[in-house]
Amino acid sequence: MTSERETMQLIRKAIRQGRLKEPMRGADLNKLLGITWGGNFLAKHCFDTGSSTARFVRVSRGLYRLKDPA
16 A cells, blocks of 8 residues: 555655646546545645645646646
8 A cells, every 4th residue: 555655745746747737637647546446535635625734725626736846
C-alpha cells in the first residue's frame, strides 16, 4: 500500500511531467493512481472541507488544484 506522502509525490511528479493537468477532475486523478472503485481522494483532502490534511483546493464544481505549487 502506498503512503499518502508517496501518493502526493506521485501527483506532483505527474503534474510537472504534464501527465496530469490542473485543474483536475477526480476521474483524472483516479486514472493516474489506478483507482477503479470511485475513490474520493480529492474530496477527502480538499481545503473546502476544513480537513487538517488538506492538499487540494476546489476551483469549481468537480475541479481541483494542488493547495501548494507543484
